[in-house]
Amino acid sequence: SGREVHVSGSAELSAGPDRARVSLRLGSRKGAAGAARSSVARRLEYIAQSARQRGVPEENMTVTEDFSRLENTYQMEAEVCIIFSDFGKMQNVCNLLTEKLGTSVTISPPHFYHTPEAVDALRRQVCVAAVGNTRRKAQEVCRLFGQALGKPLLIREEETKEWGGHIDSHLPNSPDSLTLQERIQNATAYASCRVFAVFEIKGKENRRNKLL
Numbered sequence: 618s619g620r621e622v623h624v625s626g627s628a629e630l631s632a633g634p635d636r637a638r639v640s641l642r643l644g645s646r647k648g649a650a651g652a653a654r655s656s657v658a659r660r661l662e663y664i665a666q667s668a669r670q671r672g673v674p675e676e677n678m679t680v681t682e683d684f685s686r687l688e689n690t691y692q693m694e695a696e697v698c699i700i701f702s703d704f705g706k707m708q709n710v711c712n713l714l715t716e717k718l719g720t721s722v723t724i725s726p727p728h729f730y731h732t733p734e735a736v737d738a739l740r741r742q743v744c745v746a747a748v749g750n751t752r753r754k755a756q757e758v759c760r761l762f763g764q765a766l767g768k769p770l771l772i773r774e775e776e777t778k779e780w781g782g783h784i785d786s787h788l789p790n791s792p793d794s795l796t797l798q799e800r801i802q803n804a805t806a807y808a809s810c811r812v813f814a815v816f817e818i819k820g821k822e823n824r825r826n827k828l829l
Contacts, residue, residue, distance in 0.1 A: 782806025
């Protein structure tokens with residue numbers, strides 16, 4: 618029939634971070650090399666065991682060790698980086714380690730970020746939401762004139778914007794005073810999408826015939 622409705626529509630969505638990275642630092646300074654090593658090794662094992670028992674996979678833990686001699690003493694330093702996908706578990710592990718190891722371990726505030734998969738999912742969702750909003754707009758325009766909306770003839774993504782969020786696991790300099798909720802909020806990613814669409818307009822009669 619050649620009758621068409623041209624509309625544009627948009628959507629905006631947000632996604633909270635899906636990963637958190639926590640860094641734990643510990644060290645020991647002793648007169649004997651073996652004593653310095655074993656002091657750190659015992660705590661490292663306890664940290665790894667605590668994380669494993671709470672479902673953290675081995676590949677999400679990275680340990681780096683640094684052994685040095687200072688005058689007449691030996692210094693052993695270690696850092697454990699743990700990546701969590703469950704933030705409740707992360708809090709449990711950190712609370713437990715603070716309680717059991719006290720000041721002998723320094724736990725960094727968590728750094729929240731998005732995996733590339735989470736960012737891709739947000740992009741897809743915002744595009745689909747924009748198309749849905751555009752279709753509803755076209756439907757309402759047709760309804761205003763007593764017409765029915767037909768099939769889409771064209772759907773074009775006009776503009777997509779993204780802002781906020783962290784997409785890597787490297788720690789930026791965020792103040793230690795932030796609460797967990799503030800950190801999650803700061804790491805939330807946002808996306809908006811605008812689409813343009815052309816739909817066929819069907820007369821009411823067509824739809825009635827279809828129902829018969």
